[in-house]
Amino acid sequence: MNSDLQPLAIQTQHYPAATLYVIATPIGNLADITLRALDCLKMVDAVAAEDTRTAKRLLTHYGIDKPCFAAHMHNEHEASAVIIQRLKAGERVAYLSDAGTPAISDPGAILVNAARTAGFQVMPLPGVSAVACALSAAGLPGFQNAGAFHFHGFLPSKRNQAETDLKPLTSLAANLVFYEAPHRVLDTVSLLADVFGRGRRIAIARELTKLFESIHVCPLGEARTWLEEDDNRQRGEFVLIVEAPSKLPDPFEVALPILQRLLGVLPLSEAVDVTVELTHASRKTLYARALKIKHQG
Numbered sequence: 001m002n003s004d005l006q007p008l009a010i011q012t013q014h015y016p017a018a019t020l021y022v023i024a025t026p027i028g029n030l031a032d033i034t035l036r037a038l039d040c041l042k043m044v045d046a047v048a049a050e051d052t053r054t055a056k057r058l059l060t061h062y063g064i065d066k067p068c069f070a071a072h073m074h075n076e077h078e079a080s081a082v083i084i085q086r087l088k089a090g091e092r093v094a095y096l097s098d099a100g101t102p103a104i105s106d107p108g109a110i111l112v113n114a115a116r117t118a119g120f121q122v123m124p125l126p127g128v129s130a131v132a133c134a135l136s137a138a139g140l141p142g143f144q145n146a147g148a149f150h151f152h153g154f155l156p157s158k159r160n161q162a163e164t165d166l167k168p169l170t171s172l173a174a175n176l177v178f179y180e181a182p183h184r185v186l187d188t189v190s191l192l193a194d195v196f197g198r199g200r201r202i203a204i205a206r207e208l209t210k211l212f213e214s215i216h217v218c219p220l221g222e223a224r225t226w227l228e229e230d231d232n233r234q235r236g237e238f239v240l241i242v243e244a245p246s247k248l249p250d251p252f253e254v255a256l257p258i259l260q261r262l263l264g265v266l267p268l269s270e271a272v273d274v275t276v277e278l279t280h281a282s283r284k285t286l287y288a289r290a291l292k293i294k295h296q297g
Ligand code: SAM
Pocket: 027, 028, 097, 099, 100, 101, 102, 103, 104, 105, 106, 128, 129, 130, 131, 178, 179, 180, 181, 205, 206, 207, 208, 209, 210, 237, 238, 239
């Protein structure tokens, strides 16, 4: 584009040399890239990418030709050393992950840490991320409408490990965001229903920004059936959002069974202290209950 035709906001951008540019890229719809990201990609000396073919496709689409080299989860340390040499030579280097924002369930954090530790500037060029995209259109206001969310990303593939990850989240006052692959989505929604209860709502956001985009919200207890009703609903890429609990469990109710167990093996005041530490329930209330339990034998 002729520079006269560029918006003023782009004409006035400045891209310092010897800088690592961390650039968000589309998650499906090629048009979802910012003017600043494209402008920066035209300026850089080289592009480091999680997948050089994906990066080349994007660059070619926008008529940009740059040397690309690989920096993915299997070579991020070695690639970081190469990139730091380039930064030392004063180059501007861009980093792109496969889709969306680098370092969000993607490589990038090791490279950024290495560049910053070596004293180089790291500039983020923000854009799409599946987590923000799904949250923006899920319509789940969250605990007390505060919109707080916890991003978990991918769960471990083994059910018992996933369950261990999920248990501490049951009383978190936040929407919970998971990434999931199509071949695991049925098992994952079943597990989420088992852990969080069938009544909490889930948003199943599929193929965001793409042709077959869909966002379906239903109680967790109905999610598996809804997915099974049509094989197409199990295809593509998924973001799953479990709605925050509408009210939090009373800390005293959570603490009581723990206190009862501990009183069997610890002196009274130690049992109370440990229970308070674990549950944050009121010490005064727990102490009074502990005395009563001891008194009743
Ligand atoms: N860095 C990316 C980001 O910022 O969202 C995430 C990369 S992670 C390796 C890929 C996962 O993100 C997919 O398995 C899926 O769970 C989610 N995802 C990516 N694109 C998506 C899309 N278009 N629709 C729904 N989920 C998507």
